[in-house]
Structures are given as structure tokens and as C-alpha cells.
Amino acid sequence: MNILEVRDLCKSFGGLRAVDNVSFSVKQNHIKAIIGPNGAGKTTLFNLISGSLKTDSGSILYKKETIQNSPPYKIARKGLSRTFQNIKLFGNMTVLENVMVGRHIRSRAGFLNAIMPLPRARHEEKVTKEKAEAIISMLGIGNLSHLEASGLPFGKQRIVEFARSLAMEPEILLLDEPAAGLNIQETEDIAKTISKIRDQGITILIIEHDMSLIMDISDTVMVLSYGVKIAEGDPKTIQRDKEVIKVYLGDDDA
Amino acid sequence: MTVKKFKPILILTAAMIVIQLIVSLIGTEFYLTQLTMALYYSLIIISLCIFIGYAGQISLGHAAFFAIGGYTTAVLTTTNFKEYIGSGLIKLIHGIGLTSTTIDPYGKEILHLSPWLALFTAIVITIIIALIIGIPVLKLKGHYMAMATLGFGLIIYRILLGSKIFGQADGISNVPAFTMPFGLKICGDSSLRLENYYIAGFIVLLGIIILYNLIHSRAGRALRAIHGSEEAAGASGINTAKYKLFIFVLSAVFACISGVFLTHFFGGIGPAEAGVMKSVRYVALVAVGGMANIWGTLGMSLILNFLSLRGVFGSYDDAFFGSILILFILVFPDGILKVENFTRMKEFFKDLFKKKSEKVNKA
Ligand SMILES: Nc1ncnc2c1ncn2[C@@H]1O[C@H](COP(=O)(O)OP(=O)(O)OP(=O)(O)O)[C@@H](O)[C@H]1O
Ligand SMILES: [Mg+2]
Numbered sequence: 052m053n054i055l056e057v058r059d060l061c062k063s064f065g066g067l068r069a070v071d072n073v074s075f076s077v078k079q080n081h082i083k084a085i086i087g088p089n090g091a092g093k094t095t096l097f098n099l100i101s102g103s104l105k106t107d108s109g110s111i112l113y114k115k116e117t118i119q120n121s122p123p124y125k126i127a128r129k130g131l132s133r134t135f136q137n138i139k140l141f142g143n144m145t146v147l148e149n150v151m152v153g154r155h156i157r158s159r160a161g162f163l164n165a166i167m168p169l170p171r172a173r174h175e176e177k178v179t180k181e182k183a184e185a186i187i188s189m190l191g192i193g194n195l196s197h198l199e200a201s202g203l204p205f206g207k208q209r210i211v212e213f214a215r216s217l218a219m220e221p222e223i224l225l226l227d228e229p230a231a232g233l234n235i236q237e238t239e240d241i242a243k244t245i246s247k248i249r250d251q252g253i254t255i256l257i258i259e260h261d262m263s264l265i266m267d268i269s270d271t272v273m274v275l276s277y278g279v280k281i282a283e284g285d286p287k288t289i290q291r292d293k294e295v296i297k298v299y300l301g302d303d304d305a
Numbered sequence: 306m307t308v309k310k311f312k313p314i315l316i317l318t319a320a321m322i323v324i325q326l327i328v329s330l331i332g333t334e335f336y337l338t339q340l341t342m343a344l345y346y347s348l349i350i351i352s353l354c355i356f357i358g359y360a361g362q363i364s365l366g367h368a369a370f371f372a373i374g375g376y377t378t379a380v381l382t383t384t385n386f387k388e389y390i391g392s393g394l395i396k397l398i399h400g401i402g403l404t405s406t407t408i409d410p411y412g413k414e415i416l417h418l419s420p421w422l423a424l425f426t427a428i429v430i431t432i433i434i435a436l437i438i439g440i441p442v443l444k445l446k447g448h449y450m451a452m453a454t455l456g457f458g459l460i461i462y463r464i465l466l467g468s469k470i471f472g473q474a475d476g477i478s479n480v481p482a483f484t485m486p487f488g489l490k491i492c493g494d495s496s497l498r499l500e501n502y503y504i505a506g507f508i509v510l511l512g513i514i515i516l517y518n519l520i521h522s523r524a525g526r527a528l529r530a531i532h533g534s535e536e537a538a539g540a541s542g543i544n545t546a547k548y549k550l551f552i553f554v555l556s557a558v559f560a561c562i563s564g565v566f567l568t569h570f571f572g573g574i575g576p577a578e579a580g581v582m583k584s585v586r587y588v589a590l591v592a593v594g595g596m597a598n599i600w601g602t603l604g605m606s607l608i609l610n611f612l613s614l615r616g617v618f619g620s621y622d623d624a625f626f627g628s629i630l631i632l633f634i635l636v637f638p639d640g641i642l643k644v645e646n647f648t649r650m651k652e653f654f655k656d657l658f659k660k661k662s663e664k665v666n667k668a
Binding site for chain 2: 132144148
């Protein structure tokens with residue numbers, strides 16, 4: 052079953068066609084990678100799917116339901132979570148608090164409980180905290196949990212963002228260059244974690260420049276160049292694709 | 306509910322009692338009048354602290370909500386409805402006992418709405434206006450939001466200044482006491498100073514408990530997340546527009562209540578209360594208080610408002626508050642009494658002592 056289907060999606064910035072008639076689908080419980088040179092429109096594609104940007108035309112279906120141009124919070128509540136290429140953590144909040152925000156859609160206490168917490172809300176807070184702590188220690192950053200998130204080294208911040216996304220218990224996770232800025236050990240760890248959460252039933256759409264990571268974990272790879280989808284297939288085929296090689300090596304010698 | 310969580314509230318209560326005892330012992334009980342006013346003003350400031358410091362929004366128009374509260378109660382409790390007693394609505398209100406009668410200074414008997422009904426009406430009006438203003442304005446960011454709220458404040462100020470019903474430049478005086486259960490009264494009578502100080506203290510305590518709970522709730526976390534990154538908050542499933550509107554309306558209601566009680570305590574209200582300089586002062590107090598530090602904001606608001614009301618800053622009063630705002634925006638954009646700074650300081654001293662004791666141990 053396809054959990055996500057994108058059809059004829061277009062987005063321009065002024066005269067620039069950042070996403071140009073792109074169609075693809077993502078199978079449930081698969082890992083699909085999106086690769087392509089800088090400025091190919093990968094992040095823009097994520098912004099369109101997650102509702103951060105409005106589409107020009109085309110459609111996005113999440114479990115057969117149109118979601119294009121819905122506000123981001125509504126898309127998130129349906130079970131779609133994302134991370135950001137240029138990490139967006141909540142400053143002035145600890146790692147634990149950041150991840151607890153990820154539990155927002157899995158908890159309910161409203162404005163009345165904010166002013167006058169009833170026993171149920173207090174219990175809910177406790178559960179929220181425990182779940183967040185569990186995810187933090189699963190990702191191996193338990194010792195950082197009470198530090199201010201935005202003060203951490205870059206690599207750790209990525210992991211915190213990843214934890215926040217996981218805390219939402221998403222059905223599909225959009226990762227925008229999760230290994231950028233990570234050292235070799237951290238990259239290996241994140242690759243393991245990604246495979247592990249896929250085994251738990253989460254579908255993953257990942258943008259990544261680290262080719263060995265992509266080849267290791269993904270089921271299918273899609274290649275974008277100048278907003279256009281130029282190839283799609285399993286990792287091995289893509290690696291040998293002439294068009295893809297040309298895009299990556301530059302076509303001056305053609 | 307743990308004892309630890311309520312420690313700050315116990316400390317605050319104790320501080321209020323100690324201040325009262327000191328003031329009474331050294332024979333300066335008249336200070337209680339300014340302290341009471343400072344307490345009422347701090348209601349608006351602690352709620353702005355959540356709006357600005359925690360949720361990361363800005364308003365240069367909150368004095369308008371204070372004035373809406375104050376003027377609503379002033380009009381409703383000074384207008385004589387005696388001639389309208391036959392008309393439906395007044396008859397109904399009178400019938401269910403929501404009117405009061407007071408004798409004005411000229412000996413005339415006035416039938417007006419009860420302050421409780423006036424308070425309720427003021428809150429309803431405030432909520433409606435805050436929704437009308439908030440929905441479009443909260444879509445704006447940073448200085449655009451500052452300008453829009455500033456414009457709103459100016460409009461309210463001009464309306465108050467230009468309307469006969471609001472007493473134009475003179476404002477409204479002879480506002481009667483706000484009668485409470487147990488024969489308590491909110492009014493400026495010097496014989497009721499002590500009682501009024503504690504009523505104000507009690508109201509502020511209630512206010513701070515509400516806001517304290519808010520900060521430590523799921524909603525409070527969502528507000529801080531919006532401050533950190535609105536985009537990431539939205540991607541985390543937070544309806545950012547709804548939360549911003551909630552805190553805007555809540556802080557407007559706090560401002561309104563602050564205006565209602567202060568107007569009864571003071572016995573009147575003038576257009577200066579809606580002035581831009583008042584709004585600037587409130588924001589300045591949030592800034593010196595440490596932005597996202599409700600206790601620092603409360604403390605600073607009490608101290609500086611008290612000094613200001615005592616006339617310590619003389620004719621430089623507005624200039625003083627304007628200057629601290631500029632200073633803080635330039636030098637300490639995140640406030641100086643930041644909670645993190647205290648934590649850092651604590652860690653620093655802990656480390657220092659650890660190292661010292663290690664040295665001692667070695668020796
Ligand atoms: N909000 C925006 N306004 C204007 N132009 C934009 C905007 N966002 C992206 N672009 C442009 O759209 C094109 C695609 O950008 P995008 O960030 O999607 O690329 P990418 O594939 O993610 O690249 P990278 O690998 O560098 O992250 C770029 O030329 C970029 O400058
Ligand atoms: Mg990108």
C-alpha cells in the first residue's frame with residue numbers, strides 16, 4: 052500500500068521552478084531516499100509535503116486523503132513528522148522539554164488544565180515526560196537531557212531533533228539530511244536507528260548526501276535535478292544510471 | 306501537588322506579610338497605598354511576561370486593555386440608571402439584585418450597576434476586542450506586530466480622549482467602592498489601607514498561581530516552543546495561531562482586571578492610563594524582570610512601580626521607563642534576570658567550591 056502519493060507537483064519561486072512536475076509514491080514501511088545536487092528542490096519538496104509551503108499545482112495524498120495546502124499542524128496530527136536541514140530546535144528549552152513538545156499531539160490537556168491542572172492532566176504530564184525520557188535514552192543522549200538544546204554541538208542537536216520527531220510516534224518520517232554534520236560514529240548510529248524504527252513499522256522518506264548511508268538503508272532511491280525527477284529505482288540501479296552519473300559529475304565532458 | 310512546587314508562592318505570601326509589618330512598624334503605613342497600586346499593576350505585567358517572555362510575542366498596546374477594563378467599570382458604576390428603571394434590561398438587572406445605590410459627593414442618590422456585573426461586562430468586552438484585534442495582528446511578526454498593537458493603543462487612547470461618555474481629558478471620577486464578600490471593600494479610604502493591601506495581594510497571588518500553572522503545563526510548553534521556532538512548533542502539531550490567540554486574550558483579561566480593580570481603588574480613571582507610555586512601561590518592566598522570568602518580573606514591577614508612584618523619578622518618570630526599555634533591548638535582549646543565568650551562576654559556584662574542597666583534600 053502507498054502511504055504517500057505525490058502527483059504532478061509544481062512549485063516556483065519567481066521564475067525559478069524549484070519543483071517541476073514531480074510524481075512519486077512511497078510504500079508503507081519502506082525507506083525511500085531522495086538525492087540530487089544542491090538546489091535540486093529536495094527541501095522544497097519536503098516543505099510542500101509537510102505544509103510549510105503552499106503548492107502551485109499538483110496533489111499530495113496521504114493515505115488516499117488530499118493534504119496539500121493544509122496547515123502544518125494538521126498534517127502533523129495525521130501522523131507525518133519531519134526534521135529540518137537547518138536544525139530548528141526550541142531555544143531556551145532543555146533537550147527533555149524539546150522532546151516533550153514532540154508529545155504534544157499524543158497528549159490532550161487543554162487551556163483549562165493549563166490554568167488549573169486537574170489530576171488527569173498531571174498524570175498525563177508524567178507520562179509525557181517518561182515517554183520523552185525513554186526516546187532520549189534510546190538515542191543515547193540521556194546524559195544531555197537537562198541541558199539547553201540549542202547550546203549542544205551540532206551533531207547532538209540533530210539527534211535531539213530526531214528524538215523530537217520520533218516522540219510524535221509518526222507513521223511517516225521525513226528526514227532532511229539527518230547525517231549532515233555528524234561524525235562517522237554518529238552517522239553509523241543514526242543509520243542503525245533509522246533501520247530500527249523502520250522495523251517498528253514507520254515509513255521513511257530521507258534526503259541525504261552521504262551515499263554510503265543511502266545505499267545501506269534505502270529500498271528505493273529517487274533523483275532530483277533542477278526540480279525534475281530524473282531517475283527512480285533500487286539503489287544499485289541508480290548507482291549505475293548514466294543520467295544520474297552525469298548529473299553528479301557535471302555534464303561538461305558530455 | 307508537591308511542596309516544592311508551591312514554595313515560591315509561600316515565599317511570596319511571607320514577603321507580602323513582612324513588607325506590611327515593616328511598613329507599619331516604621332510608621333509609614335501610607336506606603337501601603339502605593340504598594341496596593343503596584344500590586345494591581347503587576348497583574349498586567351506578569352501576564353505580559355507570559356505573552357512576551359514565554360510566547361515570544363510583543364504588544365505595545367496592553368495599556369488599552371487596562372483602560373477598557375477601568376473605563377467600563379467606571380461608566381457602569383457612575384452612570385445613574387434611576388430614570389431607566391422602567392426599561393426592560395435595567396429592570397431585570399435591578400430585579401436580580403445586580404445594582405447598587407451610592408450617594409455621590411453632592412448628596413444625590415445614584416442607582417448604578419453592581420461592580421461585579423461591571424467587572425463581568427468589562428471582561429466580556431475585553432475578550433471580544435482582544436479577539437477582533439488578535440486574530441489579524443498575531444499573524445504579524447516582530448516589529449510589525451509591535452506597530453500594529455501600538456496603533457491599536459493609540460486608537461483606544463484617542464477614543465477615550467474624544468468621547469463625552471468617557472469624560473474626555475478629565476476621565477471619570479467618583480467611582481464607588483468595589484464591595485466584596487465579608488464586608489470587604491476595594492477603595493482608597495485611608496482607614497481601609499491594610500485591608501486593601503491584602504485584597505490586592507490575594508488577587509495577585511491568584512493571578513500568579515494561574516500563570517505559574519500555565520508555564521508548567523502542556524500549553525505553556527507549546528507557547529515556549531512557538532517562541533523557539535514557530536515553524537518547528539507547527540510541524541510538531543501545535544496549532545500556533547490558536548495558542549498565540551489564547552495567551553493574547555488571557556493577558557488582555559489580566560490587564561482588564563487590573564484596570565477594573567485599580568479604578569475602584571483609585572476612585573477614578575483618566576486617559577493617561579491608556580497612553581502609549583504606559584504600554585512602554587509595562588514592556589520595560591517585563592524586560593528588566595528577565596523576560597521569561599515571572600518572579601523577576603513580579604519583583605521588578607513591584608519595586609519600580611512603587612518607586613514611580615512615590616514620585617522618586619519625578620518628571621523623568623516616563624523617560625526613566627523608556628530608557629530602561631532601550632537599554633535592555635540593546636544590551637540584554639533576553640533580559641538580565643534570566644532563569645538560566647541564575648542556574649549558570651549556581652553551577653559556577655558549585656564548581657568553585659568543588660575545586661576548593663578538592664585542593665583542600667589534596668593538601
Ligand atoms: N523560500 C524560498 N524562496 C525562494 N527561493 C527558494 C526558497 N526555498 C528554496 N528556494 C530555491 O529553490 C531551489 C531549491 O532549493 P532547495 O532548498 O529545495 O534545494 P535542495 O535540493 O534542498 O538543496 P540542498 O542540497 O542544498 O539542501 C534553490 O534554488 C533555492 O535557492
Ligand atoms: Mg535541502
